[in-house]
Amino acid sequence: GQSLEQPSEVTAVEGAIVQINCTYQTSGFYGLSWYQQHDGGAPTFLSYNALDGLEETGRFSSFLSRSDSYGYLLLQELQMKDSASYFCAVGVNSGYALNFGKGTSLLVTP
């Protein structure tokens, strides 16, 4: 079967750096993705890692280690608007769909 584990809640201060970890178990691996969802909104794509290493997109970076079945999302220079839920997801059915983790609720405080 499949499972994804990520912390349920994280709190950090504006301007700080926060790392949200994700460990996964999957029978076939088709990449690790990250999505952001604000309350009342739709999930939006942040980042995708198919291979080991770091992908950087502005203030956000995502890392993958396939040998450890582990990845993380790194958010730098936190802003209040970064308060949201963050989901890691793995590809299934040859990558044609995603299975999502239960999400990490990030609260950024002043």
Added chain:
Amino acid sequence: DTAVSQTPKYLVTQMGNDKSIKCEQNLGHDTMYWYKQDSKKFLKIMFSYNNKELIINETVPNRFSPKSPDKAHLNLHINSLELGDSAVYFCASSPAKNTIYFGEGSWLTVV
């Protein structure tokens, strides 16, 4: 221009009723989905279509029936609604593996 649009956004209905949610994407993507998000924010795939063909049908009661008249549309019909069907239903589309664009969601409340 809205990329993935779904209607209605809010729907309150009584148990036992039948309802539909419509979805359209103007991105030219071949793959479309329905996801369900429960009150604990758990996002679970229900169905996936590729070029109008059903490719993923997760363990969903057969009261839920998707229909894809063309590759830009994927509608969801729900029969005999139950209290447990209350959730947010997201339509989505994808141009490539692992990148999914979600619609704004349809908030379904069954009373």
